[in-house]
Amino acid sequence: MSELKVHGQPPAATDEIATLGANPSVEIAERFPVTDPGVEEEPPRYTDSNDAAGNRVYHRIVTLFAMVPVMAIAFVVVYFAVPRDLTIDFLLNANAQHVLLGLTLGLAILFIGIGAESWARNLMSDIEHTEQRHPIASSEETREKAVEVVQAGIDDSNITRRKLIGASLLGAIGILVVPALVTLADLGPWPTKSMRAKTIERTIWAEGVRLVNDVTYAPIKPEDLEIGQLVNAEPATLEALEGTEFITEKAKAAIIIVRMAPAAIQIPAGREDWQVGGILSYSKICTHVGCPISLWEQQTHHLLCPCHQSTFDLANAGKVLFGPAARSLPQLPITVDSEGYLIARSDFTRPVGPSYFERNSPEYYDERENI
């Protein structure tokens, strides 16, 4: 089989194959049980043998190319003449100018493509050529030459005699990685223990903060809620925040308030006073990757995350029933203030949202729930 290798001398190998029919060597005959008959002969194309057919294609191509300026002008007309607010209500239900711009420009470009393709397929020569491949590897001679050249360079540099130059240069360049990396150290604040405590481990919930409707910021009284109802809420203190601070705090502080029949709820020990007559509040941020959870199944008391379908049991400490989440939804301790509005008793007792490496989860362990 060595004759077939490209390495070294391809012309010789080619000759071997070319003459295979005449007197095939044993290896070639084994490798190729059927003799290569050579590139097949195809009948001439219709456009080659029939002048009228050729002319038809020729006219078609020129027409296609001539349509391009027509479409380009139509595009300009659409751009300036079609009113911005005109819509196509039939089928597409879309902005008319947008659709017509796309149509005219798309067809203009497409016509060029179809014309060129048609030219290549029907009118250009369709004779297939055979080109020999060159060996990918350099010849032995070239390799030796290259080695000589590199050796000459090494000799000229005197690096073999004064060895430390090379090593110290590499080390000098290599150490530049350190300052380069250090410049990136300010990409963000460092999540040290104290920084984590100020950021991802706390929310703006605090003792006495009212639970308010997340759209109107209206405070909520227990009697506003009926059994089975779930509302989205935020801390009243969120309203005063703006911009980045607003969105960052909202991403952690969002809660849901749910009212269930007291008899249907299982309350873990230590959380007896976290609820007001069957009204409970949980973090709305999924403990999996942090999507806001919102699909509420009233009859089963299940809350389903629309992102990855983790399912939590709100009647049983927010425990995970199904899905990829590993931890229960954190519960917000609530009570009512002197005016009868729902307020928080404190911040969450554990970090909300997705896990992070430094999270000391067993610290928050509660036997009634997942960690």
Add this chain to the structure above:
Amino acid sequence: MAKPAPLSSERTVEAEPQSEPVGPLLKKAAGPAKWADDRVGAAGLGKGLLRKIFPDHWSFLLGEIVLYSFIILLITGVFLTFWYKPSMSEIEYEGSYQLLKGLHMSEAFASTLALSFDIRGGLLMRQMHHWAAMLFVAGMFAHMLRVFFTGAFRKPRELNWLIGVGLLAIGGTIEGFAGYSLPDDLLSGTGLRFVDGLIRSVPIIGTWAEFFVFAGQYPGDLIIPRLYMVHILLIPGILLGLISAHMALLVYHKHTQYPGPGRNDQNVVGYPLFPVYMAKAGGFFFIVFGIITLMGGLMQINPIWTYGAYNPAQVTAGSQPDWYMGWIEGAIRIMPGWESYIFGTTWSWNIFLPGVGLLTALFGVLAIYPFIEAWVTGDKEEHHVLDRPRNVPTRTAFGVAAMTCYAMFWLGGGNDIIAVKFNVSLNAVTYVLRVAVFVAPVLAFIITKRICISLQRADAHRLLHGSESGVIERSAIGGYSEHDVPLSPEEAFTLTEHKEYIPVEAGPETDETGVKLRPEATKRRAMVSKWWFGDNIAKPTRAELELAASHHGNGHNGDAHSGDGHTGDGDGHIDHAPSNGRREIESSDRVDEDALR
């Protein structure tokens, strides 16, 4: 369509015959051409490249689609940057879309709305950009599968395969994610929220990586400007470099070709770059461009105004990433909720393994595959003629198994949609997929391998006995037989051109005196080699083909042959009167029954 080139003794056609007179078109261009050659030596470059031969096949267009989509992404992307503002500053929307008027939103979202509603042609460019991105990633996957199943990654193209894997990894994940985060609408914000959770889940460095990427807590106000830079400068720059290297190696190696008459590892048969491929490839660029423009105009994609600005307390059901991240999304969905708590730390396997783990596994396996196969085959030769997938059953089966695994994860990404549309339990879909991601690939492997081997059998059968003609004759005593049509020499060559691999035997590990040897094939390699090639059907040898041809010529039934895997085939036959090149199609019982009627 093709006529063969006149066969000179060297079997090559001179690129530019010296004697050909210079035509009128070239005479006009002589001045500028000389100017260019005087300054950059253009003639030398053109002489070698202009008539370079490229083989013709539809599957070679897949990579072209990717290249053209990339160019279209650059063109439409530049347009979008004229108006897009990568800022998370909060403003009040004052644009022309009535339903969001007066609402607070980021400048990024407001400027994307402006592009969609207030700038003429802006929505067209936005949708073209998104569709081109879809086509870019889909084309890369399709092109990669073509290269995989035809063995185009073999020596000498391993490096180009690695570059391709790099392109897929960077272009198909980071660039796409950064792109769909930029509008800062509700869906893209949900995607960012997910990535925040994904980054956090990385053991040890997760929280640090999160704080460094988002400049603090999620979402902060720097992530959009940072992703913008990554999306329009950093990644496109890397992609441009990798694509250039990919193309340069393609030109240097010359394109692979499918097996066929006159095609071998030493040549390439096809059409010259100038003019045929310039027109074909250039025309194809305009076709891809035109179709993407029509898609941008007629097919809505990512209507960012539907759900409004990002709000970390809102999400919609059916939130999904772009399709190419769907399999990771699915893996995250069907993964059980595993977390470990070790020495006061939390290890989120439920996110880290399906997210970072699977992405690493995909690109890792892709990267090392060519080297694994080269180790198994022990093949050091160059390959320029592509494999027919059936002739490498194990590789083909492995590829289909991987696709099946991917598909199962991908279904997981739509488990809620499947549950709703087919009215089945979401939990059941999830449980089934948890098993299916492991079982389905194994089944796919076995089935594919058996299909490949039966296709090999069919090839061998046709080589030895010819093709079915559909002409059935009844003999004088009532037997039925079918004429076989012998294969053309061209097709027979095509079916037998592939190289055959024979499982290697393990060499002795010690010689007679007990000295340790380093055998060429270790026991492990022999085992893998047997598993890899052991079931392959040997292609008929020259002697067998000649014997079969003479049998057919002498009027015997050709089925007595044992090399084709149909050993039992001839048993049920009655040797009727000689019938040239005929194959019995009925058993003797059946013939008798027919005769009685």
